[in-house]
Amino acid sequence: MAVVAAAATSLSPCGDSGAASDSRNLTYWSMWTENEPQTAVLKSVVADFGKDTGSKVDVQWQGRTVLEKVAPTLATGKVPDLVDQTDDKLYPTLAQPGRARDLGALLDQPADGEKQKLSRTGVNRYMGHLRKSPDGARVWMVPYEVLSVGLWYNGADKNVKAPATWDDLLDTCAVLKKEQRGCIAVDGDQAAYTAWWLDYLVDRIGGDGTMARVIRDKSGAGWDDPAVRDAAAKVAELVDKGYLIKGYDASKYPEQQNRWAEGKAGFILNGSWLPTETHKFAALGFDTRFAAFPSVDGGGGGATTDVRLLGFSVPAQAKHADAAERFISYFMAKKHLGGVAAGAGNLMPRDDIDAPNGRTDVKKILESTKPREQLAGSTPDFNEKVLFPAYQELFFGKTDADGFVGRRGARCRLQQHRGAPLGRPGMATPDELGCPADRRLPAHTRPRAPVPPLHVVPPAAPALRPTEVDLRAVPAPRDARATSGDWAAEMWSACGSPRDPASAYLEPSEQRCSVRGPGTTGTCLTSTSRSTGFSRCCGRSTPNTPMCCSPRTTVS
Template sequence: MSSSRSLPIRRTFAGLAAGALALGLVTACGGGAQDAAGKELVYWSMWKQGEPQQVALQAAITRFTRATGIKVKVEWAGRDVVKQKLPAALTTSKVPDVVDQSDDTIRPFMVTPGVARGLAGVYEADVPGEAGKKVKDVIPAKYSQSPALRLPDGQPYMVPYSVAGIGLFYDAATLTEAPPKDWTAFLALLGRLKAGGRTAPLTADGEQYWSDSYWMNYYLYRTIGADGLKAIAEDRTGQSWKRPEVLAAARQIELFAKEGYLLKGYDASKYPEQQKNWAQGRAAFMIMGSWLPSEVGSYARAGFKPASMPFPEVGGPAKGEEVVQFGFAMPAKARNVEAGERFIAYLTTREFADDLARTASVLSPRADAFVPEALAGVKRQLDSVPATYPFAAGLSVPGWTDKVYYPTVGELFNGRLTAQGFVDKISAVQAGFWKNQGS
């Protein structure tokens, strides 16, 4: 889960099974339980005490200690563990050995300031209980070798345990026609749904600006690419927002409010009201990360069958899929490096990946892991591309999304700015942001 996006992921991770793993754990980072006696590590987690994820991870920690002899002192620190708690700790001697968070939070708060440790050694470690397999063998290159997951020296800084793709989710039980492939066909479908009057074409939690921004993200990805969006964001003058592709994207988003495609009241609702409305069949489409089906499971209407389609083609040459990776990182000042690396390697097994996918309804980075039915569409999206990218190709500027991008896109999405007004405002806001940064 990303603290910058405040992703409201609720479900649990399943724990690792013991048994054969306990007997067969061997990694490139060390031996078995006997030669690990007395060793320990400190782990600060993004999850809070009592959350399902915390309960499951605590069970896995217990099994890890039983299998290896390594004790884990864990603190369930919550969503700001990397953004706020870790920076303060780095000025003291009380530094954790392992933290977990999303890549789009680890980059600006650990990689940019140079406080992340390279994890090349973990990728060379054996996967416990899986003879002949190393960690680098079970995590596809499209995730592990993304340039945005690399330190300046080329080493990876994170080992993911789940990946979240972005899809246009709908109820396959009611929307039975083939999903439209291009933007023109998609708008035509929205028009038919509006004319039918039984359901709104779209909905969104209007104040969740990070999720509203997916529309802008993907339209620009399809025209100028993730690198293009990153270049615009890094323009100190803000003038790059005046590219014609940006205005074209803004005009399409402007249509949603202008044509009444969005469920009435979306712009004044609070999370998770609109997710509930979507799951109750009051709106046809909702763009969101692959955590959406699990979040609406408790209040979906009878017979609800969540499925997803990719963002429509818009005629541009750029193709690709945005992915948020959730995983483990280690501070450069970590003291118990070997124990920390063994702990991370322990959580890359197929058994853990399957349990995680089934219990938490998430996608694993492992290609061979179980795929929840509701996420089959997102899985196909990710499998269809040779490479994935994080938001804006790994933009790593603390504060830019919250101060420049999300609120301005939110005003456009909620109908408070025209397309031209969006371009003019974000250009000025970004110039001011960089001026305040001393650039």
């Protein structure tokens, strides 16, 4: 599953359900595409819902970029009534900015046609895994599928068994290497897949939540945690001893996971979707098994297992939110959700629904261990700009553990990414850290030549108040500070546009952020400070109301 990454309104935080109107019909924007196996099962449930309730569900199969299409609608109020995606993507789009309806009542009542509360069917096991909404109380998502990551292996291979400890894994790798077989398969172009090794190891060594504290430490001092260096050293050992399958560093997904299914490697750290993707390549007699990530002798971490949830959210602006909730209740009933498990081959959050073929081990481990979030506290932007670039140099053998955590490693990239010294007084600057010159600062902080003024209609009065501007007619001059660069792409994606930018730049004196993309130009004025308002090309015209660039919006 290599694919599984707003303008001001008067909406109250986290969605005030009182604003929604009741209706029998609803609009559902799905993360699935028209021809996927999952879609056929969903269509069946939608059809049954219509027959049983007389309601009509207008489903639009938007695909994995569904939330990029939802984001611009938040500026207009013409939002879908129901959307689905993974929790890490729903959170920044709907929950974090307070644009998700509270669905807590659904958990406190039985699913359609049942007697037991939905919360008591096993769903509550995973609700604590979700990041908190701004008020810390709202239920902004109801999960209908559970994804996890662990070590997969062939149970029929006499030389491979589930490793209880890290040393057990190394011992098996040594045996396989003598047989001139790969020990660990991984597709090197999937940065997240490679980073799972570090993520798990840091928590196994330092204790649950260690990686989250490292990531959330804005000073950069978290990278000095001994657990990080120890974990990096163990990853480097896999590389140095040749335990990673040959060619991993130049492979393209799904090349190496298919080679694992063919028996060319003993293990692969991958998600619960793996059997679906590899069954056509599995060798004769292949027994697909799943094991928890091994413990580390002397480590402080307990038995935790990665969890990623896939489920429904209702935008707080939805006009037919009540109908959307009725559909969720209908969908979550065992008789319907069980069909999704069988038809799509995925795990469900309910205890009373059997795991599909190849996922029995996954279900048992999830039910017997504490869930943990993958790279907890991270954002796609942080991963792409800070963690992945530094870590992949380690994973590809270009640096060692000291290089990863040291002067030219992850902390350096954190400083580069933020563009200024952070955290404690006297903390080293990127120059003092010895950061590579070509990656020293984000483009928007570098000196530049003057740019022509923007042709934007200014507010009629000094006080900030809305002014309607057709942003498609606003020229956005190219700027040397960020031309088709990562920073520009970050800003554009944060604003929810599916288009890539041609250029992006900042006008600090006018507190204005501008982005230009193919066929679309956006300009936003903001009243926020530079440290919080401009890093994502999004501002806040009021403390709780986000504001973003879009083809046509209201700027202040």
